Amino acid sequence: MQNRTIIENVTPEIDGGKYYIKRVIGEKVDVTADIFSDGHDALRTSLLYKLDTDKVWQEVAFKEHPNDVWTASFTVEKQGFYVYKIEAWVDHLLNWLKGFRKKHADGQDMRVELQIGSSFLRKTAEIHGKSKAKQLTQLAKSLETEAYESAVQLVLGADLAQLVEQFPMKQFETTYDKNLRVRVGRELELFSAWYELFPRSTSPESGRSGTFKDVERLLPRIQEMGFDVLYMPPIHPIGKLNRKGKNNSTTAEADEPGSPWAIGSEVGGHKAVEPTLGTLKDYKHLIVEAKKLDIEIAFDLAFQCAPDHPYIKEHPEWFLWRPDGTIAYAENPPKKYQDIVPINFETEDWRYLWDELLSVVQFWCEAGVTIFRVDNPHTKPFRFWDWLIAEIQRDFPDTMFLAEAFTRPKIMAALAKGGYTQSYTYYTWRNTRRELEEYLTELSQTESREYFRPNFWPNTPDILAYELMGAGSNMFALRYLMAATLSSNYGVYGASYEFLENTGNPVTGKEEYYDSEKYIIRNYDWNARNRLTDLYTRVNRIRKENKALQTTWNIHFTRTDNEQLMSYVKLSEDETNVIWCIASFDVHNKQAGWIEVPKKLLGIEGRVNLKVTDLLSNETYFWFNDWNFVELNPAKYPIHIFKVEKN
């Protein structure tokens, strides 16, 4: 055991390599490690990486920092899995060169050192293969044959230094290899704008359910607003037994449609389509038509059953039966969800159950679905998802999964580690400057960033945030604009938000919509446009035109002198695109204040000289000072989205 180096404290490394980290094509992986050896000899360190199907490793040298910290990076360029590992070794050739310089500077006689150097050069040439490293052998010869002074100058010269750099004397290396993996996905995984609607609410005529055909007619509107993903609640037959009525009533009138999440009836289950929406063929047609407009359809995967779902008769062993012959409701005592029963994942028949549920996802993948929004994944076992997502992505690598888990932080993290592409977040309840700065810092600056991709939603059919309840369009605009600029992935329960629905449920007093669309068919005037329609359109275009808004990891909060103003700067990785947002939390009054130019971040030395253009208002300002004045009028735009250019 002649290896002398220690490699430890490696990041990224999630739970000892148990989970992979996530990137999209073109992103960097920054690797950090503590690397050291006994004694005083010079070390060299390599980061090795490759697509797991490649044979050859790429190699990049680490950079040394104080306290034995080393860093190196690589950029992922192809979809699939990358692997990376680290090598470190005492490099006697490099060590000799460093010692030579010091001893020479100390005035020592270098004759023996020249002999040692030539032998190290020859040995290094052997390591690399003599033909590849001919220059080393030539140099060794020169050290042996040249006159003393000129041989010394050869060692001190740039050519030798460059060769030592190029040809490591790698022996007795330590390898750190914990199966560290990166899953590289397509760009949409990190940069997406989601629009949610209930297909049954898309009918142009009041009184009948909307259909997939009606949704198709709305596609140009959605495309014009600039959304990439159209997400619809479950499209399966809705259960009739225990169907819920308006406002979560436990009894439904005969004509009430029920909740789309109460899946399954005698018409069919998770592979069937609710007849009032159309046919499977219609759904597939919708997917194809949407794709033509660069819109992908997100499918709602909700693994739960209405009491009349066919599974219950076909697979009674997958449910938890009570001694009175009923099935246990889904419950969180004393709360009950009477219109659905949960699947019992502890069933002895779990292998068949998993296979059946996998076949459901495969069925919809084959129908053309590329995105799954998963309902309450945190009420199903983590290991089931780890397995299912890996199985699906192996055969359908473009498939994305959004975890709808609004729950405790470690559970949300565990789902993300297990493979979820994106995750709903606490954004919905982060309202103050401090809350948002802390939350974004946690999401973008901690280990979370390696596996948890936030998707910011100001509202969902389940959640009318207190902040929006009874609020006017200024607040709707603010919460929307922050979601779309803080996070590169965002979504909105769209029409409801666009048309400023703000009525909470006065009976429960909770963050719920009154007359929630979950239990009724709604009619919208899809021809109308308003302030929010315009904001959607404008902001999605701004996001597409500015690379800085296409990632969440690059956010920097900067100083303001007014607590009501939050300032954040985002730079594209190549630093050619700089977006500077200033949001005002006061949705009733104008707010003004001074904001500091982050000179170091922007690479400004000396005087400030910036041109900033507000991409919402199209106003341009020229800033020549370290602190500059801004004013926000919430009735116009509660946020500045400045594009920053250096003059």
Add this chain to the structure above:
Amino acid sequence: MQNRTIIENVTPEIDGGKYYIKRVIGEKVDVTADIFSDGHDALRTSLLYKLDTDKVWQEVAFKEHPNDVWTASFTVEKQGFYVYKIEAWVDHLLNWLKGFRKKHADGQDMRVELQIGSSFLRKTAEIHGKSKAKQLTQLAKSLETEAYESAVQLVLGADLAQLVEQFPMKQFETTYDKNLRVRVGRELELFSAWYELFPRSTSPESGRSGTFKDVERLLPRIQEMGFDVLYMPPIHPIGKLNRKGKNNSTTAEADEPGSPWAIGSEVGGHKAVEPTLGTLKDYKHLIVEAKKLDIEIAFDLAFQCAPDHPYIKEHPEWFLWRPDGTIAYAENPPKKYQDIVPINFETEDWRYLWDELLSVVQFWCEAGVTIFRVDNPHTKPFRFWDWLIAEIQRDFPDTMFLAEAFTRPKIMAALAKGGYTQSYTYYTWRNTRRELEEYLTELSQTESREYFRPNFWPNTPDILAYELMGAGSNMFALRYLMAATLSSNYGVYGASYEFLENTGNPVTGKEEYYDSEKYIIRNYDWNARNRLTDLYTRVNRIRKENKALQTTWNIHFTRTDNEQLMSYVKLSEDETNVIWCIASFDVHNKQAGWIEVPKKLLGIEGRVNLKVTDLLSNETYFWFNDWNFVELNPAKYPIHIFKVEKN
């Protein structure tokens, strides 16, 4: 795969279980983990531990904290290796009981729940074996046969709750098992006072070298001062080739003794004894005599060779030869250590080298040595030490190793992880209140605490700290008293310190002794006593009488209103012994100030009523307020060591 729980973020866990943690007999291991499951069901969690040679695991339940954090502890009672692991599962019996209570409170009919409960009780009885869990079966019967109301009351009663606690319904459990190990050592590993002397300086007559016999005569003096460990520099034959003279001179006069760390001559090497000190038999006799006085002899293990060490002829392949036929000196360019050559651990013959060096340590273990102070371990490979220490401690489990590595933090940590029992520290250079508070917090409150046991030395033969250079006895007293009360392990290069040697080397200007004992024979008046002699004696007695000073992990810094005063409180684990130290950094003037009673730490609710006795001055004070006045006179005692008693 029916298991639903996740166990992660486990501490202590050093580098994924690669290294063990350390304890002494009687210490606690506090285990923390994030544990959670999908859904809302009740979890149970067990910490399992055992001596690795035991068959049966001990089991203790975790306590739940917010944010899915769970904690549990166990106490190690025997020397050897303990192992620990974690189990967690959804406990349906417990979950049923919790749900029962909520639903009952909600006014629901409990008939079906009673039936479910009885079936869970029967199933749990099966898990535990019907004879062991008879009570569960009886209870199940009662639930089935009693009238409704009395059955409900049975479920809500204390007996059932107690049984549910006692008999977990363990199934589909997740096990976290990364070979997590604890090495449990004897008490001396954590609580020791070291005294260093050069045996050749122990002669009562000037002009001749001291011997092991002379050291024996000093043992009663060392015992009286209360030291546990007597550490002597290497006792091997000193090389004659390139021997160093007074003050590190590269040429020695004929009568100069040389540095004991330049090991080996034609007389012998690492298994031989320097003839002027006596014989191997004398050394063994010294060990035996010392042990009678509860003093252990620490052996200096320095794996390096004088140029005339026998290894060089016998094993030329273990050294790095230069093209001119010389061996490379030990060097840190441009510095050279001309009187020693390093062993080349990269030799192809490393297997034989390792075995020979192991045999050296075995030789001294068999001679009775129980403690090794290892010279410059950081210039030998980490993996060599990991192996050597494990090999030795397997056969000689009482053996301790102190790492003399004054180097970068991660290197010192790596040696400790690899098995070193104790480590020298940066205490020698931590002089201000902030430095000491930060350093002690790092040592005692971070992961370091699990494997790195500090040993605080105010001086060593290599280091006369600038703080002590030219300083008077007040500073010597302060630095000694802080070492002995901040850290449960401390040492002192004793006679030199006791007799206030404070003359630095004016030529080098470095933190070195002038006329260093490393190169000369010194004569001390071993009959003299002074202020330091008294302090040694008093402080070692105080440490032995107060359990709070016998560990380093229990330190709490508390508030003072004077930056010159540092206040720290230590509690024994059972909280029966409380020591409160206040140190003044001003060694020239009196300093006074107010110190705050840490009421929460001391468990004081309401009014303060404390009796504090200074164990140095024997003065007693009664404190009735939250803040109390103290005054320190450095000419008397620069530290208060208060024993705190609640009235």
